[in-house]
Amino acid sequence: MHCGICLLSVVPARKEPSGASEMVTQLLFGDHYTVLESTDNWLKICIAYDGYECWISARQHARISSATFAHLQKHEAPLCRNFIHPITNKLQQITFPVTLGAVLPFLKNDTCSFDSWVFGFDGKSQTMHKQTASEILNTAAMFLNAPYLWGGKSPLGIDCSGFTQLVYKLNGYKLPRDAHQQVELGAPLSFVEEAQAGDLAFFDNEEGRIVHVGILLDNERIIHASGCVKIERFDHYGIYNDDMKKYSHTLRVIKRLLD
Numbered sequence: 001m002h003c004g005i006c007l008l009s010v011v012p013a014r015k016e017p018s019g020a021s022e023m024v025t026q027l028l029f030g031d032h033y034t035v036l037e038s039t040d041n042w043l044k045i046c047i048a049y050d051g052y053e054c055w056i057s058a059r060q061h062a063r064i065s066s067a068t069f070a071h072l073q074k075h076e077a078p079l080c081r082n083f084i085h086p087i088t089n090k091l092q093q094i095t096f097p098v099t100l101g102a103v104l105p106f107l108k109n110d111t112c113s114f115d116s117w118v119f120g121f122d123g124k125s126q127t128m129h130k131q132t133a134s135e136i137l138n139t140a141a142m143f144l145n146a147p148y149l150w151g152g153k154s155p156l157g158i159d160c161s162g163f164t165q166l167v168y169k170l171n172g173y174k175l176p177r178d179a180h181q182q183v184e185l186g187a188p189l190s191f192v193e194e195a196q197a198g199d200l201a202f203f204d205n206e207e208g209r210i211v212h213v214g215i216l217l218d219n220e221r222i223i224h225a226s227g228c229v230k231i232e233r234f235d236h237y238g239i240y241n242d243d244m245k246k247y248s249h250t251l252r253v254i255k256r257l258l259d
Contacts, residue, residue: 013025
């Protein structure tokens with residue numbers, strides 16, 4: 001099995017093997033994956049964390065041993081808790097930024113060392129233990145005003161389901177990548193009045209497809225990525241946009257995922 005890891009700040013992952021193809025997600029530093037298929041310039045990969053299949057440029061691929069991959073599968077690596085922080089490739093003496101949620105494989109004594117790579121990181125890190133709803137909201141607030149980016153998964157550009165997945169990941173909960181997958185998890189609530197901090201609200205389009213998701217602050221406010229990550233009013237109809245003076249998203253269901 002051919003395995004790889006992302007050793008760049010952020011790598012675009014596309015629907016098809018082309019630089020002009022739609023970006024469907026991103027790899028952050030430390031994300032590992034298996035290679036399913038290859039062309040001259042592109043690799044079809046399966047991201048280990050969520051099973052998402054997509055294409056990346058072969059030039060942005062770093063191969064790892066099967067032993068390293070197996071260790072990463074078995075042991076949860078710490079995550080970067082800084083909004084953005086430098087990391088240093090000690091062998092090449094190159095420093096570059098990593099973002100909130102980046103994976104720090106084999107981190108020990110401010111060093112990530114595996115296979116032939118050694119990286120220095122002296123920022124904040126945290127292992128993925130389940131946190132409270134309050135901590136989830138604190139994490140979500142770190143992304144406020146981050147610009148919306150289809151397929152994005154970093155505070156420099158993020159989409160609605162990338163936002164919920166990453167916020168939950170930073171607090172010890174594993175979600176799939178897309179909103180229509182995330183809605184399959186958790187217990188549905190019967191009434192908006194039952195909603196609590198940390199619940200996920202899902203929204204559909206005219207065809208009934210789940211197209212949006214956000215994190216509830218309470219039963220009247222939601223934080224979500226739409227234009228940018230922001231807080232808006234919420235009720236049993238959906239999300240109300242004060243600027244447009246109308247509802248921007250139609251509520252389908254609220255799910256509770258927290259223990």
